[in-house]
Amino acid sequence: MYPNIKKNFGFGFMRLPMIGDQIDLEQTTKMVDAFMAAGFNYFDTAHGYLDSRSEPTLRKTLVERYPRESYVLTNKLSDNFFTTQEEIRPLFQQQLEVCGVEYFDFYLMHAQDKRIFQKYKDCRAYETALELKAEGKIRHFGISFHDKASVLDEILTQYPQIEVVQLQFNYLDYESASVESRKCYEVCRKHGKGVIVMEPVKGGRLAQLPEEASRELKDSPASYALRFAAGFEGIFMVLSGMSTLEMVEENCRLMADPKPLSDGELAAISRVVEIMNRQNAIGCTACGYCLAGCPMGISIPNLFACYNSGKLYGDFNSRYYYSLHSHSGGNPKSCVECGACEEICPQHLPIRQLLKDAIAFFSRKK
Numbered sequence: 057m058y059p060n061i062k063k064n065f066g067f068g069f070m071r072l073p074m075i076g077d078q079i080d081l082e083q084t085t086k087m088v089d090a091f092m093a094a095g096f097n098y099f100d101t102a103h104g105y106l107d108s109r110s111e112p113t114l115r116k117t118l119v120e121r122y123p124r125e126s127y128v129l130t131n132k133l134s135d136n137f138f139t140t141q142e143e144i145r146p147l148f149q150q151q152l153e154v155c156g157v158e159y160f161d162f163y164l165m166h167a168q169d170k171r172i173f174q175k176y177k178d179c180r181a182y183e184t185a186l187e188l189k190a191e192g193k194i195r196h197f198g199i200s201f202h203d204k205a206s207v208l209d210e211i212l213t214q215y216p217q218i219e220v221v222q223l224q225f226n227y228l229d230y231e232s233a234s235v236e237s238r239k240c241y242e243v244c245r246k247h248g249k250g251v252i253v254m255e256p257v258k259g260g261r262l263a264q265l266p267e268e269a270s271r272e273l274k275d276s277p278a279s280y281a282l283r284f285a286a287g288f289e290g291i292f293m294v295l296s297g298m299s300t301l302e303m304v305e306e307n308c309r310l311m312a313d314p315k316p317l318s319d320g321e322l323a324a325i326s327r328v329v330e331i332m333n334r335q336n337a338i339g340c341t342a343c344g345y346c347l348a349g350c351p352m353g354i355s356i357p358n359l360f361a362c363y364n365s366g367k368l369y370g371d372f373n374s375r376y377y378y379s380l381h382s383h384s385g386g387n388p389k390s391c392v393e394c395g396a397c398e399e400i401c402p403q404h405l406p407i408r409q410l411l412k413d414a415i416a417f418f419s420r421k422k
């Protein structure tokens with residue numbers, strides 16, 4: 057699909073090895089070398105990753121050591137670094153300079169959701185990026201996305217110039233009520249967009265399964281997670297935010313020639329999902345019955361899905377999605393305790409108390 061990309065596995069520069077609060081440059085350099093030596097060449101960064109240290113580290117370990125055409129570099133326009141259209145070009149120029157390159161192969165509108173998309177529209181961010189593409193400073197234009205499939209459909213309809221979409225996609229989020237991996241993927245297919253997968257191993261959690269779940273698998277859990285993500289038509293890149301040399305070596309071995317999961321292996325990961333869901337803190341089945349009666353429009357099943365994910369995995373993304381669903385689907389703090397949701401919930405969940413538990417959980421410091 058993109059001739060410069062050698063293989064469908066990419067290195068996300070957001071969880072690099074640390075020594076204290078400093079990035080371990082020596083180990084990162086070895087990781088980059090091992091990745092390139094194994095025949096991979098796709099790198100992903102963003103201005104804010106690792107407190108803005110990802111881009112300069114990429115420059116030192118990759119850009120200053122390899123010819124520009126030998127690797128593919130993706131960067132992003134992130135919401136928290138601009139407030140007006142006028143600030144976008146200087147920010148982009150700064151990103152080029154910090155990375156030490158003259159163009160980005162892919163430039164993505166970062167972490168689009170309904171609210172952020174509106175801001176990007178107001179600031180004409182998409183139009184500005186498309187101008188930069190016409191000037192040759194961006195080779196391919198895309199978005200990374202975190203919201204409901206219906207929002208993605210709206211964005212792709214409004215901006216058919218989008219070439220690629222980066223999605224959170226893994227076998228545990230595939231049918232998740234809050235992430236909607238499958239539905240988002242299907243929207244991308246409907247619009248004919250290439251898909252880049254982020255979080256295929258759910259922040260490393262699917263590489264370290266609880267014992268009961270890992271007994272279902274014959275190979276390493278990471279192999280199942282990566283091969284699942286790579287096995288869908290239109291997914292041309294699977295990213296991993298790797299943080300050790302061993303992780304790079306292991307993942308490069310697994311992704312050298314990834315075989316699609318067999319029927320037996322797909323059945324095994326279905327059992328893993330069942331086990332993981334059974335361990336959820338809240339037995340919400342995401343039927344959605346409670347939504348119609350809630351006078352405050354609280355997105356109850358989505359918030360519970362985030363709570364379950366946060367409790368099970370302690371992952372950054374559950375906090376992100378919790379915040380997203382609190383803003384777009386009614387803040388749980390606005391619950392007036394009318395009890396209408398509990399009357400209708402077929403699982404007889406104490407929803408009012410569980411919402412308080414979720415609020416308390418996500419109010420805690422990370």
Ligand code: SF4
Pocket residue numbers: 349350351352353354356390391392393394395396397398407408
């Ligand atoms: S108790 Fe709270 S969450 Fe349930 S329906 Fe009433 S306002 Fe909505």
Ligand code: SF4
Pocket residue numbers: 339340341342343344345346347356357400401402403404405407
């Ligand atoms: S009615 Fe109960 S089980 Fe169904 S989505 Fe709402 S909280 Fe979940």
